[in-house]
Amino acid sequence: MIAAWKERAVLALALSALAGPAFAQSEGGVKIGVVAAQTGAFVSAGNTIGAGVSLAVKEINDGGGVKIDGKTFKLDLLNRDDRTDVNVAIAAGRELVNDDNINALYGTESHDFSVSMTKITGPAKVLQFTGNSSLGAILTEQSVAPGGPLHYTFQTEPPEFQRSGSTARGVLKLLGKEIGQPLKNAVVFVADDATGQYLSEHYVKALEANGQHVDLIKYPPSTTDFTPLLTRAKSLNPDTVHFWYNGDVTLIAFPQAVQLNVAKGYFLFGVDPGVWAERKLVSTAPVTLSCVPMCWGAPPSPEAKSYFDRYFAAGAVKGVQSSVSLLYYDYVHWYAKAMEEAGTTDPDKVVAQIEKMKYQGVVSKVPLYFDKRHRVTFATEVCLVKPGTSDKFECAVEEPPAEPPPGDNAG
Amino acid sequence: MIALEVKGLRKTFGGVVALDGIDLAVGLDDIVGIVGPNGSGKTTLFNVVTGALKPSAGSVRWLGEEIGGMAAYQIARKGLVRTFQQAMSFPALTVRENALIAHEHGARSGTRAVVPDALLRFVGLDGREDEIAGSMPFGNLRRLGLALALAARPRLLLLDEPAAGLNDSETEQLAGIIRRLPGLGVGVCLIDHDMNLMTSICQRLIVLDFGAKIAEGRPEDVLNDRKVMEVYLGAPT
Amino acid sequence: MDLAKTESLDLPQAEPAKGGSVGAPRLTWMERAIVPAGVFLLLIGLPWLHPGYRLLSLAVSTGVNTIALCGLAILFGQAGIMSVGHAALMGVGAYAGAILARDLDMSFWAALPCAALLAAAVAGLVGLPSLRVGGHHFVIITFALCGLFTIVLTNGGAFTGAATGLDIAPIGTVFGVNFSKLQNLYLLAAAFVLASIGLMRLVMTSSYGRTLRSIRENETLAAALGVNVGLHKIVAFMISGAFAGVAGLVQVYFLQHISPDLYGAFPSVYIALMVMLGGPRMLLGPLMGAFIVTFLPEVLNLDPIDARIAYGVGLILVILLLPGGVMAGLAHLYLSCRRCVVRS
Numbered sequence: 001m002i003a004a005w006k007e008r009a010v011l012a013l014a015l016s017a018l019a020g021p022a023f024a025q026s027e028g029g030v031k032i033g034v035v036a037a038q039t040g041a042f043v044s045a046g047n048t049i050g051a052g053v054s055l056a057v058k059e060i061n062d063g064g065g066v067k068i069d070g071k072t073f074k075l076d077l078l079n080r081d082d083r084t085d086v087n088v089a090i091a092a093g094r095e096l097v098n099d100d101n102i103n104a105l106y107g108t109e110s111h112d113f114s115v116s117m118t119k120i121t122g123p124a125k126v127l128q129f130t131g132n133s134s135l136g137a138i139l140t141e142q143s144v145a146p147g148g149p150l151h152y153t154f155q156t157e158p159p160e161f162q163r164s165g166s167t168a169r170g171v172l173k174l175l176g177k178e179i180g181q182p183l184k185n186a187v188v189f190v191a192d193d194a195t196g197q198y199l200s201e202h203y204v205k206a207l208e209a210n211g212q213h214v215d216l217i218k219y220p221p222s223t224t225d226f227t228p229l230l231t232r233a234k235s236l237n238p239d240t241v242h243f244w245y246n247g248d249v250t251l252i253a254f255p256q257a258v259q260l261n262v263a264k265g266y267f268l269f270g271v272d273p274g275v276w277a278e279r280k281l282v283s284t285a286p287v288t289l290s291c292v293p294m295c296w297g298a299p300p301s302p303e304a305k306s307y308f309d310r311y312f313a314a315g316a317v318k319g320v321q322s323s324v325s326l327l328y329y330d331y332v333h334w335y336a337k338a339m340e341e342a343g344t345t346d347p348d349k350v351v352a353q354i355e356k357m358k359y360q361g362v363v364s365k366v367p368l369y370f371d372k373r374h375r376v377t378f379a380t381e382v383c384l385v386k387p388g389t390s391d392k393f394e395c396a397v398e399e400p401p402a403e404p405p406p407g408d409n410a411g
Numbered sequence: 412m413i414a415l416e417v418k419g420l421r422k423t424f425g426g427v428v429a430l431d432g433i434d435l436a437v438g439l440d441d442i443v444g445i446v447g448p449n450g451s452g453k454t455t456l457f458n459v460v461t462g463a464l465k466p467s468a469g470s471v472r473w474l475g476e477e478i479g480g481m482a483a484y485q486i487a488r489k490g491l492v493r494t495f496q497q498a499m500s501f502p503a504l505t506v507r508e509n510a511l512i513a514h515e516h517g518a519r520s521g522t523r524a525v526v527p528d529a530l531l532r533f534v535g536l537d538g539r540e541d542e543i544a545g546s547m548p549f550g551n552l553r554r555l556g557l558a559l560a561l562a563a564r565p566r567l568l569l570l571d572e573p574a575a576g577l578n579d580s581e582t583e584q585l586a587g588i589i590r591r592l593p594g595l596g597v598g599v600c601l602i603d604h605d606m607n608l609m610t611s612i613c614q615r616l617i618v619l620d621f622g623a624k625i626a627e628g629r630p631e632d633v634l635n636d637r638k639v640m641e642v643y644l645g646a647p648t
Numbered sequence: 649m650d651l652a653k654t655e656s657l658d659l660p661q662a663e664p665a666k667g668g669s670v671g672a673p674r675l676t677w678m679e680r681a682i683v684p685a686g687v688f689l690l691l692i693g694l695p696w697l698h699p700g701y702r703l704l705s706l707a708v709s710t711g712v713n714t715i716a717l718c719g720l721a722i723l724f725g726q727a728g729i730m731s732v733g734h735a736a737l738m739g740v741g742a743y744a745g746a747i748l749a750r751d752l753d754m755s756f757w758a759a760l761p762c763a764a765l766l767a768a769a770v771a772g773l774v775g776l777p778s779l780r781v782g783g784h785h786f787v788i789i790t791f792a793l794c795g796l797f798t799i800v801l802t803n804g805g806a807f808t809g810a811a812t813g814l815d816i817a818p819i820g821t822v823f824g825v826n827f828s829k830l831q832n833l834y835l836l837a838a839a840f841v842l843a844s845i846g847l848m849r850l851v852m853t854s855s856y857g858r859t860l861r862s863i864r865e866n867e868t869l870a871a872a873l874g875v876n877v878g879l880h881k882i883v884a885f886m887i888s889g890a891f892a893g894v895a896g897l898v899q900v901y902f903l904q905h906i907s908p909d910l911y912g913a914f915p916s917v918y919i920a921l922m923v924m925l926g927g928p929r930m931l932l933g934p935l936m937g938a939f940i941v942t943f944l945p946e947v948l949n950l951d952p953i954d955a956r957i958a959y960g961v962g963l964i965l966v967i968l969l970l971p972g973g974v975m976a977g978l979a980h981l982y983l984s985c986r987r988c989v990v991r992s
Contacts, residue, residue, distance in 0.1 A: 039951045040953075087942065090705050091701075091703075094704070095700065098830070112905055112906075115813075115904075116905045119904040119905070123828065192811075193909070196811070198811065461872065463871075483872055484874050487873055495872070499868070500869070501866050501869065501870075502865055502866070512873060515858075517874045559869075562873075
């Protein structure tokens with residue numbers, strides 16, 4: 001009795017999985033997959049990818065679809081939640097690549113998962129657009145060459161030294177002007193995990209390249225009371241305190257810092273001016289914010305503004321990382337354009353086309369291109385919040401440095 | 412032949428003196444009884460001798476070897492086995508499994524191994540080999556405790572209040588079992604409060620008070636000793 | 649002592665036992681064999697049922713956990729010692745595999761004994777000072793082990809890959825079998841699962857298992873009867889560590905990328921949860937526990953927060969109502985149904 005019960009249940013499970021799509025690539029469409037953390041710890045980043053991609057897919061399909069070699073193909077979007085769990089992410093990757101036979105995958109933003117995912121997309125010749133720190137180490141000229149394991153993988157965000165470089169320069173310029181004194185001492189707060197370690201390496205060097213003396217304070221990722229660390233920071237007499245990664249935690253630490261009057265000016269990574277205004281935050285000290293790539297709360301160009309209007313109108317959440325969606329939006333359009341120009345959906349030809357292209361998207365005033373390591377370059381927007389206000393911003397778009405600063409491995 | 416020889420054994424816990432220089436000798440043919448008021452150190456004596464506690468001073472010699480400070484399991488394997496005041500068993504295991512554990516881990520050399528089932532029959536638990544130990548009533552647990560100690564192939568058995576909680580007829584059965592042990596090659600040293608039991612089976616009685624030996628000798632002599640009577644009944648007016 | 653000399657003693661019968669027996673329900677040999685046989689057939693035959701890549705991938709994840717859980721079942725189910733450090737021991741196996749592949753060009757098969765032995769050695773080192781303290785303290789120490797392990801990995805520089813972690817190439821083709829195909833990798837994992845369950849059963853039914861159970865049931869009595877409790881506890885911990893090390897090795901070759909977060913305190917708590925949910929003393933307990941935790945959120949499409957609430961509630965229910973875990977509960981259910989059928 002029990003045996004039969006159990007058998008039936010497991011068989012039902014197996015059959016229900018069978019009921020999912022398991023056929024070869026259909027003629028009627030180009031399949032695009034998204035794997036992201038739509039629930040779980042990384043949800044603030046994860047939600048944005050799907051929203052950006054689906055907006056682009058809708059626009060392309062509304063315009064008739066992708067025109068390849070005289071035929072028109074609609075884009076099929078398959079969206080999977082990885083629940084911030086590596087096993088689910090891998091399973092979703094397998095499902096999309098091996099069961100659903102997608103042509104391209106967008107995601108994830110969670111570091112380990114992306115790397116494990118490339119082991120699935122690479123052998124299946126599925127293009128993967130993903131952006132996170134761990135990729136920087138493994139994207140080399142050899143690994144992205146034809147036949148290499150990462151030939152079909154593209155990093156959606158610039159090398160960290162570039163983002164750090166433009167952010168550091170922009171922040172120091174804006175704060176220096178507002179505070180009215182030369183800035184010498186900086187303290188950087190970063191979470192002691194993979195992303196934090198990676199980011200801080202480059203940002204510290206970028207600040208030093210801009211003439212700062214830097215002290216680095218690492219906190220356990222689950223910290224909620226920053227007072228002991230902030231007190232230590234204060235004893236170092238900083239002109240500026242920089243909170244790097246992540247946006248949600250930063251907004252917990254920052255008020256504590258202002259209360260303790262730790263520094264003359266602050267930088268908050270991962271907090272968009274839009275979030276600042278939404279939550280009606282106010283600070284007596286000058287605060288700078290940066291966005292990757294552009295701030296949805298203070299869009300620097302009419303194209304960006306129009307994008308964010310459409311993005312939020314489609315129902316997307318106004319989160320700290322909503323600006324990340326813009327990247328994925330551009331990359332979907334770029335992929336479609338590459339297929340049209342190459343005249344085929346064949347992955348090798350499309351990759352070769354992308355490598356040759358310069359794409360004018362919304363993200364950047366100048367056309368985007370992928371370098372020899374499949375990494376992209378674009379500027380970072382930095383904004384200063386006028387002290388005492390919730391919605392008065394002064395923003396500038398900072399171009400990245402061409403060369404990494406001394407001691408930086410250009411990762 | 413003296414098997415267990417305790418000389419000047421002291422045990423202190425912080426400032427409290429639990430054993431105050433005890434001397435004791437037990438042979439493999441003996442049945443020796445230890446009595447005394449509560450708190451006189453009887454169980455502590457067993458604990459130190461069998462390695463559950465370390466001695467503070469003095470010596471414990473078993474078959475000529477100094478065992479003071481050795482681990483409990485090592486001492487048990489040398490043939491010096493004790494039972495506990497509480498009815499101890501391995502509750503979730505069957506009676507037979509309980510016995511097999513003692514059989515496997517008990518003394519290695521010397522005595523011929525006895526099949527556990529025979530021991531269970533000896534204590535009157537035959538037919539109950541497959542029962543779960545934890546579900547048995549108190550009286551049977553006591554029998555099991557004794558069977559386990561025997562299954563560990565002891566040469567000397569230290570029984571800690573084996574009659575506690577038993578009624579008269581059960582106590583009589585227990586006495587019958589204990590009387591037979593020296594004839595089977597197992598000496599016995601037991602603690603108890605049941606004076607009838609003690610006088611009927613012990614050849615020699617030792618009286619402890621406040622961790623010290625205050626009398627030793629034949630049961631009828633010891634129990635009529637004035638000091639002993641004072642300790643139990645209070646000083647004469 | 650020589651009982652051959654005894655005449656039979658005329659002792660009145662001992663009192664009859666009260667109430668029902670505690671412990672595993674009594675099933676016939678056939679009944680005991682049929683469910684495991686069915687499960688094992690399903691396990692091996694899964695790829696031929698065309699389950700789809702998603703299910704197969706989740707099945708491999710389940711298998712990895714099951715291997716480690718069999719070790720934990722020996723430690724907790726048999727010896728009664730709870731550890732929430734088993735993710736760290738899996739990590740030892742995983743990182744050993746990755747580092748040996750990178751620095752010494754060792755294949756999966758060559759790394760297998762190394763991963764098991766290294767994890768067992770780490771367990772021994774941790775167990776030596778800590779197993780002599782009581783069970784509650786030991787649990788906390790194993791919890792701290794995970795934290796320590798994560799810190800060591802994160803600060804290990806290029807050797808451990810620091811916070812970014814390490815990559816590994818797939819197993820490739822061995823004896824004509826291409827393990828880059830998910831179906832073959834699954835069968836490899838399934839083979840390890842079956843071997844783990846088999847080994848676990850071997851321990852459970854052997855006299856060694858009985859010795860461990862005696863430690864679980866009454867440590868003081870065990871020592872008083874000659875059981876070297878201290879040694880056996882450490883050895884049991886080391887054995888469970890070896891299982892975890894193997895699980896970690898299979899995992900690293902499955903994910904092909906590992907990092908410190910995978911082996912922290914949180915995953916360890918999940919592993920302990922799995923073994924308690926499934927049933928730490930049952931043959932299929934480890935598999936059931938891993939299955940529930942992997943597939944419950946999958947089938948019900950649960951948000952991770954809801955899933956954790958479900959596990960917490962499930963754990964409380966198991967502790968209060970089903971101490972033997974879900975497998976024991978199913979067995980009891982079957983027994984009551986059988987009694988109903990027999991009666992009617």
